[in-house]
Amino acid sequence: MEEEELQELKRKLEDEDLDQEQRINLLTSSLSKALNSAALQPDGGVSSSLLKSRLYLSGVLSLCVTALNSRKLQNDWSAMATLAHLTCCCCVGVEPGRHSEAFHRLFLPSVMDAVLSLAGQLMRRSECWSQFRKTMKDSVGRLLEDQTHLSSHVLSSAHYEQIQMCDDVAVTLLCIQMWIQICSTNRNFLSELSDDSTLLLLNEAIGQLALSSDPAVGGASIRLILLMASQLRLRLRPLLLSFRGLDSLLDKDWRGRGFDQDLEQLIALVQSEQRMSQSEVSTEHVRAACVVQAAWRSYQTRRRVKSLNRAVSTLQRRYRARRRQQQQQREVQRWQEELSYQVFVRRQQARRRFHQKQRRLLQLLPPDQVASYLQEVERRAAVVIQSFWRGFRERQRYNTQRHTLIETHNRQQAAMTLQRAVRRFLEEHRAAKAPPTAAFWIGQEGLTDSRRAELKRQVEEHIAVNRSSCVSPQQCQLLHHQVQLLLQSELQRRLDRMKEDQHLEALMAHTHTQLDLLRDAPPLSVVTATDADSFLSPSGSVTARGRDAHNAALQAERLPWWRTLGWTDGGPAHQQEAELEAELGGLYVGGVREVDGAKR
Template sequence: MWVFVFLNYQAVPVRMEQVEKDRDLVSELKRQVENEGLNLEQKINLLNSGLNKCLNMAAVQTDGSVLTRVKSQLYESGVLNHCVLILALDPRRLRGNWSAAATLAQVTSSCCVGVDPGEQSKAFHRLFLPSVMDGLLSLASQLTRQAECLSLFRKVMDSVSWLLRTHTQLIAQVLSSVHYEQIQLCDDSTVSLICVQLWIQSCTTSRDFLSGLSDDFVLLLLNEAVGQLAVSSDSAVGGASVRLILLMSSQLGLRLHPLLLSFRGLDSLLDKDWRGHGFDKDVDQLITLIQSDKGTSHSQVGTEHERAACVIQAAWRSYQTRRRVKSLNRAVSTLQRRYRARRRQQQHQKEAQQWEEELRYQVCVRRQRARREFHQKQRHLLQLLLPDQVQSYLQECERHAAVVIQSFWRGFRERRRYNDTRQRTLRRTQTQQQAARVLQRAVRHFLQKCRAAKRPPFTQFWIGQKGLTDSRRVELKRQVEEYITVHPSSRVSPEECERLHEEVQLLLLTELQRGEQRRREEQRREALLAHTRTQLEMLRDAPPLSAVTVTDAESFLTPSGPIAAHARDAHNATLQASRLPWWRTLGKTVDVFSPTHLQELEAELGGLYVGGSPDTLRWTE
């Protein structure tokens, strides 16, 4: 009794010391991992070495609760969260560290099995474990794309299987994961075999592995196995898929039977493609199971359902027969017409296809004949040449071929360059024309507003205004005569008043005509000023003579013959005057555009010219 008490007394300090040592080791590992100066490779190696050290030290202890306590400390301290973050990184950052990442995945999976989260159990099962599984599947999906990493892929999938055996609630997440779908799309038979073996090992370890899954996820797993049977030709993959279906049948029982019936033709697929591969006994067992399900389903159909089906079929057939009898003649004629049209179309298509094939054959024959004749001619010429001239002849042929290729390329390049230059010129010309139209429209609108503002209000000075009727005019005339009769003038006679009235009317008409003439002269001056400004702007913006084009030169020409002739004469007169001695030009000026000449030219043309490009010429009255 005393010995027992002494042993317990000594064991308590030892145990407390071990707990403190494990806690210090986990804290040191956490501090090292959270160091920001470490790169990704150093951090992965540090986690692998630190986790293995912690697990190995806990595993050598005789007490089994030490390993559970260490795993719980690793989870609570956040070290495992760092592992999950590394597994979920972008694959481009893990490139070159696949082996270390696979080892980290295996260690992380081992740490998640047998852990006691305590008060954080809800967060551990709902948040942490799904994130760990997602990281493992993401790493496995990236390893399938590396041809040399199949062994590492097997290690990661073993970690997934190890995690599924303890936490069966993660099965639904695996079957619905996007990463697992990418793994299934891999064409490598080894990857397919590892995936099927994952589920076989999980089902073999626990008899209730699939009992907690819904029918949708069971159907997904069954679809994977049947898909491997339909797609793969590897006997190992086929045998594993058959064994997986048999294990699911043994665990789910009658629950799997209606799901198997949704895969029609599975028994015939097994009988035709998977016999003679070394697992005929399993194939026969699965075929017997499928056919027994079919027989059971047919035997469960009641007599009432059969009778209802017979009644429905009889009613439908009688309806079809009556309708067919009514429309028999029309149906026959329609059928014959469509058949004949279809036959004519097929005959035309056949003839067209024959003509096309004959033409293609003739083209190929002619090409072959021309090529053969060319080669024969070349061989004959080579036979006629001396041995020392063969090399020079071949070089000449190569040079000629190079010249032809270069000429074609240069022609193509010049044509493209010409088209580009022409398009740019057209765009620039259109832009200039559009700008000229906008400017002329704005100038005309401005001039019209100015003339309207300067024009005095026009009022009629005669009696006959618009809207005055004959009766009103007679009445007004009578009133005026009565007023004149009642109030006669003492100084001027009526005849003198009429004469003065006529004289005033003539003076008023003359003044109105002078005002109209002044307005026309003002309009003419404004138009000439606008024309001069336009010409000055064109001359100011004109390109140099070294870069001028035909289009730019034509923009300074006028379509009027008399104006062009007068400009040419004036230019010649200026040149002749510039050649005269200075004493001959004293007191003389060369009047190129005198006002008299401008009036004669405007009278001859009937309008006033406003400058612009040749396509935007306008004459204003």
């Protein structure tokens, strides 16, 4: 497949009119044809590796992954399984060159996730068992044989965990057989795995032995563990030792199931590893304990001898500092107690002098005024106490409502900012959609182009026959142009005046609404948080103004027709009152009053 064919295929796949099913069919047919043609090419043609590299670099394989990850409803699951198989085949033997790191760390994991996700969807449909088997063995298995580093990604994948958690014995057996086939086909597969990946694979096999009771699953798991032991040898010893009680589990649950020979071999391997590990561990532990104890004791002795003088001097310095600090604290406490005692004595003396002065003043007062004086003193004391109590209560209320008021103010400011931005956006949008200014030629509505050309021709013929002796045609055209400019400027000024009038009317309406709210506002002593929110928010004034306008419209509909005219039966005085009331927004109260004997 040449570069032109690849670009043409990519262009067809990126076409928006192409639905998901057609895109999958196109990808399947194109990839199958390209792989078959590359396999049949002689040595001089395009090799399979070069073709796969071109497919990756051109982005066709990325489109395959996108199609596999599609969440739309799929009807042809066979085509999806075939596409997954072809995608995995194209990923085997690719030579990405300078894009090698992105190919192995990003692209291949995405391909594996897409294939495992498709396998999970096929597993949940009983009629797609053959496609599921093909996807797991032919697609996932083949890709793992070539790309060993994907094993850790597969074993830790959420899609593979969902497949493992399936209760179907056939699914579990298929997964175990897939790993056995990979290990048997590629002898270097297990040796290239990391310790973490090997532990995950071993954990899966032993987990199936602990959870499943099917003989086929148990035999496959035991064969997989023996295959790992034969290939890894010494690397498997510390991993097997982490599974305590494995030999008892095998002897208790799986003996007499038809694979006793493999079972005995695995039990002997586990027990031999345990005996070797126990003897080695005990000897190594004793030697390590002796070395650690000797090193620790020598370190403690050297440290004690070296830091003895420094410890003594540090202890003395801290003791002296502590004693000096305690002495200073005692001095400070004594001065505070003496100051408190002097303040108490002075207050007591001042109170005694005040009471003596008050008693002398009471002795000077007449007897009939003593009771009234005492009552006045009690009243003033009560006023002072009440003022302090009310001040304390108002401060407490203000402190509780301050946070709420601040949040309300911030929300209102944010709402005003958003509204201002939306209004500016709408004005710019309307200005962009506004039709352009009218041309100088103002024609009649309904005229066609042919009729307008005919009228223009008749006007030109009339002007040519009846030429003016005072004004030349050039001056007529210039005069016509000036008149059109004046007309256009006058229309623009009129539009600006209309906008200014609308803005003025809006400001007047807002002012009248605020005046109405202030007129009907409750006193400050009974104001609640809800009333404060209504005054802080502009929505309350708008609501009140709309309610007043609605009530006025309803009242106007109930009036007789002659009351809606400019003049009423009362004469010009009633019309003047109506104009004043409309101008002041309902604040004017009409009436008559007598001045110098005349009604005004």
